[in-house]
Amino acid sequence: MSLTFRWQSPSNIALVKYWGKRDPQLPSNPSISFTLDACHTQTHAIFEPGQGIQVLLNGEDAPNFVPKISQFIERIGHRHAWLGDYSLKVDTVNSFPHSSGIASSASGLSALALCVVDAALALGAPLQESDARREASILSRLGSGSASRSVYGGLVVWGATHSVPGSHDEYAVPYPHAVHPMFRTFRDVVMLVDVGQKAVSSTAGHALMERHPFAQQRFNQAHQHLSDLQSILRDGDLMPFLDLVESEALTLHGLMMSSQPSYILMRPNTLHIIEAIRAHRLSTGMPIGFTLDAGANVHVLFPAEVEQKAMDFVKQILAPFTKNGRYIVDQVGTGPVPLTDQAKPK
Ligand code: DP6
Numbered sequence: 001m002s003l004t005f006r007w008q009s010p011s012n013i014a015l016v017k018y019w020g021k022r023d024p025q026l027p028s029n030p031s032i033s034f035t036l037d038a039c040h041t042q043t044h045a046i047f048e049p050g051q052g053i054q055v056l057l058n059g060e061d062a063p064n065f066v067p068k069i070s071q072f073i074e075r076i077g078h079r080h081a082w083l084g085d086y087s088l089k090v091d092t093v094n095s096f097p098h099s100s101g102i103a104s105s106a107s108g109l110s111a112l113a114l115c116v117v118d119a120a121l122a123l124g125a126p127l128q129e130s131d132a133r134r135e136a137s138i139l140s141r142l143g144s145g146s147a148s149r150s151v152y153g154g155l156v157v158w159g160a161t162h163s164v165p166g167s168h169d170e171y172a173v174p175y176p177h178a179v180h181p182m183f184r185t186f187r188d189v190v191m192l193v194d195v196g197q198k199a200v201s202s203t204a205g206h207a208l209m210e211r212h213p214f215a216q217q218r219f220n221q222a223h224q225h226l227s228d229l230q231s232i233l234r235d236g237d238l239m240p241f242l243d244l245v246e247s248e249a250l251t252l253h254g255l256m257m258s259s260q261p262s263y264i265l266m267r268p269n270t271l272h273i274i275e276a277i278r279a280h281r282l283s284t285g286m287p288i289g290f291t292l293d294a295g296a297n298v299h300v301l302f303p304a305e306v307e308q309k310a311m312d313f314v315k316q317i318l319a320p321f322t323k324n325g326r327y328i329v330d331q332v333g334t335g336p337v338p339l340t341d342q343a344k345p346k
Contacts, residue, residue: 068105101195137152191319212259
């Protein structure tokens with residue numbers, strides 16, 4: 001029997017960063033992210049009795065992605081033994097350009113995990129709907145830690161921490177506390193500073209946290225930040241929100257710079273953009289800030305209410321520091337969508 005499923009799943013941007021892990025893909029500290037909207041992957045997975053893996057990216061054969069998918073299928077095999085009897089064809093399309101420097105692992109692996117869970121349900125796995133989403137988060141995590149957070153919309157927490165009831169190291173949960181409505185439509189404009197391959201992968205970066213001299217302090221700080229966010233998110237305290245999020249981004253890069261061996265992923269234009277954002281916030285009082293993922297691109301964060309002025313600033317002042325003036329306009333999204341004939345891709 002051939003089983004076919006299609007999901008659209010988004011990327012996410014962490015506000016408190018996951019940095020450091022232990023086997024099997026368990027985080028050294030809790031993290032929280034905004035699920036994105038425009039940056040997503042649409043995946044069509046076909047399972048047929050037999051063996052083998054084939055990957056199509058944007059309609060073209062992509063054999064270089066096969067090892068990553070094989071590793072994923074191997075890692076989740078203990079939970080889904082049936083996969084051993086099926087071949088897999090993955091046909092996947094990213095909404096953002098492959099060369100943009102935006103990691104497709106969170107959106108891509110969560111989309112595939114959602115297809116695997118649907119297939120398991122079709123084969124009679126005893127999962128309720130809420131268990132199914134949790135299972136998709138567990139499987140996504142086994143593929144790539146940050147992917148665990150992409151299976152829900154809005155604010156999502158991964159990693160057990162005392163201030164977030166229900167939080168867990170094995171899967172992500174929707175942020176359970178009150179959130180000011182402003183954060184449901186927060187904007188994230190990704191300034192594409194460097195679009196090449198990263199010099200040091202996230203996976204290698206996580207490994208360097210094992211012997212990092214500041215590791216324990218950092219892990220404690222992440223718990224504290226999650227706890228500090230509770231009133232900030234509830235009350236919509238914008239300036240403390242931006243301060244905390246920026247401190248997280250700079251801490252992440254500070255950890256890279258103080259790893260053994262040390263390395264730097266920011267580029268000169270990353271710093272130009274950061275300084276311009278801070279100067280603009282100081283001189284105008286506009287609530288605009290930034291975060292960084294494990295790369296040189298800058299995510300510019302601001303609430304929808306200042307969109308017009310913020311976008312003028314992005315276009316006039318920040319865009320000249322990017323590669324060919326490129327940036328991606330995104331915002332907080334509502335999470336994955338199953339794609340059927342009724343729900344066509346956006
Ligand atoms: C800096 O999830 O890409 O984006 O688990 O090894 O696949 P693996 O790493 P990955 O690390 C993401 C790190 C980060 C912070 C975050 O998303 O929380």
